[in-house]
Structures are given as structure tokens and as C-alpha cells.
Amino acid sequence: MTTARDIMTAGAECAGAEESVLEAARKMTRLEVGALPICGTDDRLKGVITDRDIVVKVLGQGKDPAAVTAGSMAQGEAVTIGADDSAEEIFSTMTSHKVRRLPVIDGRRLVGMVSLADAARALSDPKAGQLIEALSTD
Template identity: 75%
Template sequence: MPTAREIMTPGAECVGAEDSVLDAARKLTDLGVGAVPICGTDDKLKGVLTDRDIVVKVLGRGKDPAQTKAGELAQGEAVTIGADDGTEEILATMTQHKVRRLPVIDGHRLVGMVALADVARSLPDAKAGDLLEALSTD
């Protein structure tokens, strides 16, 4: 089975916890991605900000994206996967935490992101279908 390092998108760029959600949205647009890791001034991963978070937690609640900090949307400790963890561990982590994207960590350093699509491409169809079903149910 392939490892996270083999299937991830390398070079993930963080948005700062003190950056505005508006700046984060611009970064998502510029990078052409649906999620970006949130990093603190200590260079530690604080969470992941998704385009859906911006719509539901900021715009949908009438908050000003220029005044709301990205770090305000980080919830608890970030769910991550190790760079050398295999697809079974990725599947288990995504399923357990109901997430479609995982930051990939090598030691304490962010080295990339693994998305549901990356995992699906590396798995037999049946396992990919099981993951999608698990993430699509409440």
C-alpha cells in the first residue's frame, strides 16, 4: 500500500492564524484549492480552513470576513497523518474524524496534504467507495 508521502500533494501553503478569512479566501482562490492549513506564529499547525468553513461559519453567520481571523475557525487540535503512514491509516483517520483532507506531517513539519481524491486514486474501487460512503453519512 502506498504511503501518504507517495500520494499527497506536496508543498502545502499555510494561512496564518492571524490572517483574515478574506485573505485566506484569496489564497484558496490563488492556489485553486478547497482547503488550506492554518499555522500559528509558532509555526505549529492549528487546523484546516475549508471553503465550506468560510461560507457556513463566516458568511452564513453574518460575520465580516475581513475582520474574522482564520485562527478563530480552527477547532481544537488539527487532525493529521504521518508522511510514512499507509493508506489504511489514512482511511481510518479520515473515517474516524469525518474529514476529506489531511495535513501530512513529517516529524513536526507540514509537508503536504492528502485529499479524498488522492486516496481514491490509490485504492481499489471498493475501498474508495467505502471511504466515500463513510464520509457522506452523519
């Protein structure tokens, strides 16, 4: 059975909740990623910030990215996947929450991120197609 641990990108770096959105964007650029988990000073996962969040919720609304904190972008409880959860569970979670990236948790510790592309590669062709279709609809 293929698990999240098998297909994730390990060592995910966090955007600090008190860090500015500008700093988070610079970190995304440096790491060449489109999303970062948001971690609080207590090292607990607060949410995920995406490049789209920055464009739509900050820049598109005329806000100063140096003045907005990454933590303010967290909405509700973060959707996560367990490190030992199967590719089928990743598929189900991404589909039901309509997300393209999931933080991977081992116990309470963030151990990586799994993306739509990671999940699609791990699933059979019909499932990959279903996942992409489900995430592409509003």
C-alpha cells in the same frame, strides 16, 4: 506500500492564524484549493480552514471575513497523518474523523495535504467506495 508522501500534494501553503478569513479565501482562490492548513506564528499546525467553513461559519452568520481571523476557525487539535503512514491509515483516519482532507506531517513539519480523491485513487475499488460512503453520511 503506498504512503501519504507518495500521494499527497506537496508544499502545502498555510493560512496564517492571524490572517483574515478574507485573505485565506483569496489564497484558496489563487491556489485553486478548497482547504488550507492554519499555521501559527510558531509554525505549528493549528487546524484546517475550508471553503465550506468560510461560507457557513462566517458569511452565513453575517460576519465580516476581513475581521475574522483564520486562527479563530481552528477547532481543537488538528487531525493529521504522518508522511510515512499507509493509504490504509489515511482511509482509517478520514473515516473515523469524517474529514476529506488531511495535513501530512513529517515529524512536526507540514509537508503536504492528502485529499479524499488522493486516498480514493490509492485504495482498491471496494475501499474507495467505503471511504466515499462513510464521508457522505451525516
